[in-house]
Amino acid sequence: MTEKGQTSIGTEERVLMCGNEALAEAAILAGCDAYFGYPITPQNEIPAYMSRRMPEEGRVFVQSESELAAINMVFGASATGKRAMTSSSSPGISLMQEGISYLAGAELPAVVVNVMRGGPGLGNIAPSQSDYFQATRGGGHGDYRTIVFGPSSVQEMADCMSLAFELADKYRMTAMILADGFLGQMMEPVVLKKRPSPELPPKDWALTGAKDREQNIVRSLWLGEGVLEDLNFKLDDKYKQIQKNEVLCEQYEVDDAEIIVVAYGIAARIVSGAVTRAREEGIKVGWIRPVTLWPFPTEQISKAADEFRLFLTVEMSTGQMVEDVKLAVAGKAPVVFYGRPGGGVPTVDEILDKIRQLTIRHKTQDSRLKTQDKR
């Protein structure tokens, strides 16, 4: 971590930081005007960091009385055209769902960080990936989506932050960073630099006082017949555009792979270690890592499934993203799941074992298919 006064933030220099602090500083670099939040482990470094840095930058920090209040403070600041964010962990994000739904309805930009921990209920404070459904399906009420990033390193936590602010403004919606306690706490070298901001649409809808112009109204209530249906279709068009334009995913040694492991976030880091070792053993295995969880890299996975392969999804849950993998694979190939819920973190050896087992299964399946072909 860097100390005040000798900060190397904003330069090309590499600094050692934990994920939560790197993300917080990246938010400041991305022009975040206001941070609102309520403490919860394992993301307490974010409000602590922001309480020091935001006032230094002449920006706003408020410790809210609850996550309900925090997301509504974001709602208010955002409605005036400011860049605003909040962060929390799983139970707190559940409380924010009402506000996230209202943000979607009112088409307001916002950035929400979920440093996931084990659930359901109070669960535990160990890292987990069990809020995937909530994040990607739109955990609040109504027909809406949020953009969701699943970073897998401290550097990516920081990089996703500026992109999140940019896309939130561009599409007037919530962008969420879905990290986990592991990423939040671990220290890694990171380069923090300002991302050149593209031209974004002017916020002419913002509430700034109706001086010499007509009144602006930010609302999500539409009672007239068919009006809300029109809005829902308009939102849907926007979501389709995002699915077309904003998918981010990384692939490794996919071309000749007989097995493809799909994982995101910290699980993908562990998978990558296992895949490297499996390759050393001569197993033809690769991985696909969704960086955006919504929009999901459906096309990339579907393309990979065009050839006969086995898919293994690894998550720190009992299986959530695997449903999206199955939708993408669409029955073209078998999809197997390996998961560790409730704060369990899979080891490289566990995943390697799983890959080895699949190799045997895959071989027998493959030869069975070949004999079927001959017949």
Place this chain on the structure above:
Amino acid sequence: MKTVFQRTPTLKDCPTHYCPGCGHGIAHRLIAEVIDELGIRGSTIGIAPVGCAVLEYDYIDVDMIEVAHGRAPAVATGMKRTNPDKIIFSYQGDGDLASIGAGEILHAGHRGEQITVIFINNAVFGMTGGQMAPTTMADQITATTPKGRNVAEEGYPLCVSELLAVLPGVTYIERCALSTPANIRKAKKALKHAFELQINKAHGLSLVELLSSCPTYWRMSPPDATKWIDNKMTKVFPLGRLKG
């Protein structure tokens, strides 16, 4: 002919959706008049509640936002902290402020947010069909207290203004009644004072509670409803300045 009364420009020239004799329309007019008299239309942002006044932005011609039920003080906090030069007001019913949003108003007051809150106490949830509110009077019949509010089980009417008045972060609280012309004039004065405090950057939150008719769910004629405010409600919710 001499004009003795005129619609103030910030009050839109359109019919409202309120029931005959409803207090919301009076409150809207007073707010619009105060905004015009203070010349703050161009720097004011209003927050509409979830309740009968949800469409307030259709009647008051300033920049406005509609927010989740009860969350207005949190939204106002987000607005004011990022825009200290704007005048931020929330308009909230008794269900909105005293029930589901009790936490938000308490903590906005506790932090001393420099916002103005207009609290419409009509002793019921108007919008959802006249159910019991925290402010419902003892023995009052509502959709969910068919035998009258039983204070032994449902509690006494909640006097939120008195509770808030003890907070150091709350600068000014006054309770007025939208009943007689004299009381309505007092209400306007109170509203104006509350906005002035914010304009002059006085520390803390200013709140005006307005006892307001809901003839529909009080099951009364509009004249009887105003009499009920003065004869019954003011006994539990006494008028006057509670703070500041």
